Amino acid sequence: MEFPGIILDTSTIIQIQKPARNILYDMLIVGAGPAAMSAAVYAARKMINLAILTIDFGGLMNETTEIENYLGFQNINARDLVSRFEEHVKSFEIPANYGVPVKEIKKKDDFFSVFLEDGTVYSGRTVIFTTGERHRELRVPGGRDFVGKGISYCATCDAPLFRDKKVIIIGGGNSAFTTALDLIRVNAEIILVNLMKEWQADEILKQRVKKYEKIHFLDNHEIIRIEGKDKVESCIIKNRDTGEEKRIDIDAIFIEIGLLPNSAPVKNLVELNEEGEVIVDCLCRTSVRGLFSAGDVTSVPYKQIIISAGEGAKAALSAYDYLVRTSLI
Ligand SMILES: Cc1cc2nc3c(=O)[nH]c(=O)nc-3n(C[C@H](O)[C@H](O)[C@H](O)COP(=O)(O)OP(=O)(O)OC[C@H]3O[C@@H](n4cnc5c(N)ncnc54)[C@H](O)[C@@H]3O)c2cc1C
The missing domain is CATH 3.50.50.60 (FAD/NAD(P)-binding domain)
Structure with a gap:
């Protein structure tokens, strides 16, 4: 579906500035699905100094075709909705590291270190963790051998x-x-x-x-x-x-036998439930002060785009409140 007057160019967001390694960011957002992108918009509007660390933009939305339950759109192509989210985020010129997974997040004193698979480390006062879910594998003979071959x-x-x-x-x-x-x-x-x-x-x-x-x-x-x-x-x-x-x-x-949370980078840091989801309260706070989480990776039920986007907004506002109350900004 085309939207008159809007240029949906998904390539440009990848070219945005990379985060600096020697800066202590007020907020590091891990992931760039609807939860993360919504968090980024809310945080940017609060003028929080933030960066995004993600594998891709759009997350699981890239795997579906038509969206018919996102408020305001009776029917929208999923890529078009992702592009609209990207355009909105891009308008704030937030630095983003794209393509390298986050391996582990650690906390020392009041600061978080986010370790990427390629050895890069970013530092932040708060983290919003929004890594979503991945597909549960079919574990039967032949189930692994033919992935991509049928x-x-x-x-x-x-x-x-x-x-x-x-x-x-x-x-x-x-x-x-x-x-x-x-x-x-x-x-x-x-x-x-x-x-x-x-x-x-x-x-x-x-x-x-x-x-x-x-x-x-x-x-x-x-x-x-x-x-x-x-x-x-x-x-x-x-x-x-x-x-x-x-x-x-x-x-x-x-x-299509279900999904598993991508919580490995925080498994040694925060409390997870039996399903491996990050346990959050109604303010998206985890068991670790300063670490917030939103979307499908959390214990919040009903994994949907609009819910992830809403939770992402809430996580950003909660993190902002935390930064202000602890006089960190
Ligand atoms: C086939 C299918 C159809 C769907 N249809 C609909 C629908 O019609 N309507 C609807 O509302 N919902 C639908 N959903 C669900 C919807 O896509 C999810 O609820 C939503 O995308 C979750 O958003 P999220 O931001 O929490 O996570 P995700 O969208 O999963 O995004 C996670 C982000 O984290 C990143 N990430 C993951 N691991 C790491 C790591 N280690 N380091 C750095 N980054 C990482 C990913 O690259 C991604 O950017 C569908 C899902 C599927 C699979």
């Missing part, structure tokens, strides 16, 4: 490769049904396989997907092996009630 975790990226082909989608939630919509667009024959008896996706998505003629639903089934020579050719599927196993010839398998 096994995909990203329908937005890979659905066009399987036009008119026969594919399996594993999962029963919103992501599985959104993946189905991407594959319907390329006229694939789809088998949706769910471990559970219930399909957990939103009713509106279920209704839309069920209209498609070339889709089959297999609940209470699991994939136990993926086979092929150089790429996926078939899989063995098991009925969890009867134990019956059968082989299905297939061109691709899309895996």
Whole structure:
């Protein structure tokens, strides 16, 4: 979808100034999904001296096609929404280090050191940690061998490769049904396989997907092996009630079986819950003073763009309050 009068240029944000290593920033934002970008806008408007450290811009939004539940847009292409977020952040000229993951965050006295995978270290008085989630892997024989050779975790990226082909989608939630919509667009024959008896996706998505003629639903089934020579050719599927196993010839398998929080950089620093999510209170405070967290990586339920953006704004305001109250700015 085009927006008259707005130039959506995603390349320019990558060229923005890099953060300086010898500066003590008031705030370091880790990640650049909706939580981080919202935090950045709120912090920049408070004139906080900040920098962004991230692998990419957009986070999980880069993996979907259409967004229909972000207030103000009945339907917007996900890349366009990311571009709009980027444009907004870019207007504040915030320095950003792009492409290198943060490895670990440590705190000494009142200061944080953020260590990147390439050995670079940045220092900050506060950190807003917003690293989101990653896909849960399918752990069956063949599950690792064929990633990129018929096994995909990203329908937005890979659905066009399987036009008119026969594919399996594993999962029963919103992501599985959104993946189905991407594959319907390329006229694939789809088998949706769910471990559970219930399909957990939103009713509106279920209704839309069920209209498609070339889709089959297999609940209470699991994939136990993926086979092929150089790429996926078939899989063995098991009925969890009867134990019956059968082989299905297939061109691709899309895996949508949930997400895991990217909390490793803070696992030795803050309190995590059993799922590995960063525990936050209603002000986005973690168990460590000065370290705030927002979005999908946290214990806040309902992982959605609008929720991450709202939490990101809250984290920035909370961090600002902390800086002011502790007379750090
Ligand atoms: C297929 C799919 C479809 C979806 N559809 C919708 C939808 O229609 N509507 C909706 O509201 N939500 C949807 N979602 C959910 C939505 O995308 C997420 O809730 C949202 O993106 C979370 O925002 P976030 O900022 O918390 O994390 P993310 O978007 O995951 O961003 C995390 C950021 O952290 C960075 N990062 C991660 N690890 C590190 C590290 N070690 N060092 C530095 N940076 C790091 C990443 O590069 C990224 O920039 C969908 C998700 C998926 C997977």
